[in-house]
Amino acid sequence: MAYAAATTELDRGVRNGDQSSLKMDAVKIVKGSLVCGDATAGYVTSAAPTASRPFVGVALETVYNSAGSAGDKSILVGHVGVFPLKNTVDTHNQALLLKEMYWDDSADSDSQTVASSDQGVGAKVGRVIAQDATHVWVRITGYAMVVDGQAN
Numbered sequence: 001m002a003y004a005a006a007t008t009e010l011d012r013g014v015r016n017g018d019q020s021s022l023k024m025d026a027v028k029i030v031k032g033s034l035v036c037g038d039a040t041a042g043y044v045t046s047a048a049p050t051a052s053r054p055f056v057g058v059a060l061e062t063v064y065n066s067a068g069s070a071g072d073k074s075i076l077v078g079h080v081g082v083f084p085l086k087n088t089v090d091t092h093n094q095a096l097l098l099k100e101m102y103w104d105d106s107a108d109s110d111s112q113t114v115a116s117s118d119q120g121v122g123a124k125v126g127r128v129i130a131q132d133a134t135h136v137w138v139r140i141t142g143y144a145m146v147v148d149g150q151a152n
Helices: none
Strands: 019-022 035-038 055-059 074-078 082-086 100-103 124-131 135-139
Touching: 074 135, 082 124
Parallel strands: none
Antiparallel strands: 019 074, 035 055, 055 074, 082 135, 100 124, 124 135
């Protein structure tokens, strides 16, 4: 098939890609949770990522779909920016600054917790740019929506 240049305009507007409304699995996802997408079914969830469920961003709202079916509801997910996340593994000190953070799925964590070493999940979610007594502020830009696991 030969390539041909377009001859008509395509004016559908533009999205900046900072956030998306994504259909979700039959679960409850709370605001501030790390979210991954099921590459097979096409829905997002707050369950830990796997090779077929990559990290897609941070939930910008709380949505209850536990009583519904997958795809019944959508949730707003942020793909770029800096988000406060829990860190219960690492000592909060200057050495943590600029470190890459992993989704922490260990027994004492939740879908809002990160660590500077892989706790068994393998998904990098961003870099620390600031911290306080209870949270690290993680820049997820370049990490969310990266299907092959390689941050850019």
